[in-house]
Amino acid sequence: xxxxxxxxxxxxxxxxxxxxxxxxxxxxxxxxxxxxxxxxxxxxxxxxxxxxxxxxxxxxxxxxxxxxxxxxxxxxxxxxxxxxxxxxxxxxxxxxxxxxxxxxxxxxxxxxxxxxxxxxxxxxxxxxxxxxxxxxxxxxxxxxxxxxxxxxxxxxxxxxxxxxxxxxxxxxxxxxxxxxxxxxxxxxxxxxxxxxxxxxxxxxxxxxxxxxxxxxxxxxxxxxxxxxxxxxxxxxxxxxxxxxxxxxxxxxxxxxxxxxxxxxxxxx
Numbered sequence: 001x002x003x004x005x006x007x008x009x010x011x012x013x014x015x016x017x018x019x020x021x022x023x024x025x026x027x028x029x030x031x032x033x034x035x036x037x038x039x040x041x042x043x044x045x046x047x048x049x050x051x052x053x054x055x056x057x058x059x060x061x062x063x064x065x066x067x068x069x070x071x072x073x074x075x076x077x078x079x080x081x082x083x084x085x086x087x088x089x090x091x092x093x094x095x096x097x098x099x100x101x102x103x104x105x106x107x108x109x110x111x112x113x114x115x116x117x118x119x120x121x122x123x124x125x126x127x128x129x130x131x132x133x134x135x136x137x138x139x140x141x142x143x144x145x146x147x148x149x150x151x152x153x154x155x156x157x158x159x160x161x162x163x164x165x166x167x168x169x170x171x172x173x174x175x176x177x178x179x180x181x182x183x184x185x186x187x188x189x190x191x192x193x194x195x196x197x198x199x200x201x202x203x204x205x206x207x208x209x210x211x212x213x214x215x216x217x218x219x220x221x222x223x224x225x226x227x228x229x230x231x232x233x234x235x236x237x238x239x240x241x242x243x244x245x246x247x248x249x250x251x252x253x254x255x256x257x258x259x260x261x262x263x264x265x266x267x268x
Contacts, residue, residue, distance in 0.1 A: 006032055007039045007087050014077040014084040015039065025098060031201075036092050037075060040201055043088035049126045050074075050204055051082045053180075057115055069111045070198040090200065095193030102217065102226045108189050108197040109216055113181055113209040120180040123206045137253035138183065138205050141245045144170060150252050158259040159251060165268035166244050173241040180204055181212035183249075186219035210238065214246035222250070222261050231265060243267065 006021055012034060019035030031040040051074040058071040072090040076082050099105060130136070140146040144167045151163035182188070184203040192198045205212075214234060220226035234243040247267060251257045 005041075007034075007041070008085065011039065011084045011087045014079060014081075015075065015087075015089045016078055017089070033092055037089045038072070038092050038200070039087050039089050041087050043083045043086055044132075045081055045083045046126055047088070047204075048082045049124055050202065051076070053116075053120060054202055057119060061115070067194070067196045069108050070192060070196055071112070071202070072198065072200045093190070093192055093198055096190035096198055099189040099191045099197060100220070100224050100226075102220050102230055104191075104197060105186055105189055105216055105220060106213060108199065109182070109185050109209065109213050112185075112199060113179065113212065116180045117177075117209075123178070124180070124204075127204065127206050133255065134183070134203065134253045135205075137249050138207070140252055141248040147248050147252060154252075154257070156257050156259050158263065159257055162251060162259055162263055162268065163248065166248060169240075169244055169268055171241060173238045175210045175238055175242050175245075176208040178206055178208050181207050181209055183207065183212055183215055184219075185212065185216045186224060208242070210242045211245060214239070214242035215249060218243060218246045218250060221265075222258070228265070240267075 012021070015037060017034035017037050017039065021032055021034050024031045024033050024038065030042065031038050054071060054074055058073040061067065061070050072093070074082060075089040075091055077084045077089070082088060136150070140150050147163050148160070148167060151160040154160070181204070182199065182202055183205045184201065185199070188199060188201040190198040190200060217230055217234065221228055221230055231243065234240055244267060247262055247265070251259070251262055
């Protein structure tokens with residue numbers, strides 16, 4: 001599969017990016033390295049509120065001894081903005097490899113969200129009114145009528161049936177206190193040269209850590225060859241409810257959606 005479009009020259013100029021431009025593996029597979037920077041598309045200046053939080057936490061985590069997890073450090077453009085034409089930059093970390101070990105991913109989720117819980121105490125208003133497909137799917141995963149309506153507008157055979165089968169299974173179980181979480185961890189954890197988890201492409205939302213972990217486990221099974229047995233502990237109680245909502249989030253945000261892969265999980 002060809003790599004997505006490279007960052008345009010004016011974006012490279014705004015971030016003062018130097019060196020040979022090369023595509024990077026890991027993450028969403030859409031990032032590029034230019035010297036000591038990693039440039040990633042799909043960002044908006046409305047995310048600017050996150051950068052100071054991410055930067056302070058990244059520095060704090062790097063000062064820990066021993067380090068338990070790490071976080072990519074955001075880099076502003078020369079005009080002071082944190083994005084340029086939808087691109088954002090973080091500092092490149094040499095010697096990393098994608099992490100696909102599910103226990104490590106889950107441990108990373110626990111540690112990252114524990115740190116975030118003490119640093120962001122109220123829901124950022126900037127999370128309101130998101131119109132990107134992930135934000136819309138996130139909201140629909142907690143709104144059955146919206147989820148069914150969204151599925152009805154999609155062309156994939158069986159998608160509406162899957163969503164309508166999941167809807168009656170949902171209840172009002174308490175999934176835990178909501179907070180700032182990373183909603184896309186399974187594809188965005190690397191291991192640095194010392195083997196420490198290094199989190200990239202922070203995609204923020206305000207949900208319970210249990211929901212975010214459910215998305216992580218689901219993604220690992222669907223996309224990264226984790227064994228289906230990893231879902232066994234998510235078949236009852238609050239964990240099942242978190243997983244069902246994670247499935248709704250993913251089937252509504254995946255374009256296109258592999259309906260058969262989600263149906264094969266036997267959750268509804």
